[in-house]
Amino acid sequence: MWEAVKNNIDELLKSYPYIVDDIWEEQQKLNKYISLQVEARDPLKSTNIDDVPHDGSVSDQTYQQVEKIIDRYQAEIDESIKKINNLLDTKKWLDKALNQLSRGEYELIKQYFWERMSIRYMAKQRKCSREHIKNMINFTCERIKKIIL
Numbered sequence: 563m564w565e566a567v568k569n570n571i572d573e574l575l576k577s578y579p580y581i582v583d584d585i586w587e588e589q590q591k592l593n594k595y596i597s598l599q600v601e602a603r604d605p606l607k608s609t610n611i612d613d614v615p616h617d618g619s620v621s622d623q624t625y626q627q628v629e630k631i632i633d634r635y636q637a638e639i640d641e642s643i644k645k646i647n648n649l650l651d652t653k654k655w656l657d658k659a660l661n662q663l664s665r666g667e668y669e670l671i672k673q674y675f676w677e678r679m680s681i682r683y684m685a686k687q688r689k690c691s692r693e694h695i696k697n698m699i700n701f702t703c704e705r706i707k708k709i710i711l
Contacts, residue, residue, distance in 0.1 A: 592642035599635040659709040
């Protein structure tokens, strides 16, 4: 993951305001699959079939299919948990990095990545050249990378 951070700090910063929403959406998906898994297990609590072998193996094809479905749900649950953990880690590290920026650096990142202000507008607002703004953004992104890595 951190190699991706190194190469895509711009994309990571653009997505920062939406991380909490992404976590919430993934949590909803996780809850759905947990609910489906519980629902799929419910019929399995019914009376055992007389033809079930006593050696512990399963002979009922319906039971086997339900188990496959439950396994698929578990795979989705595992994937959602992995995504949520990655999003939480990303947010934690970005929060740490953003908290170490100066107020000016933070405002620069906020305006450029989250408010989508143009470099031209930012330069005009600060009464400096566009090249200076680009350099400040690049410098701040490099600082964030160093903090994260």
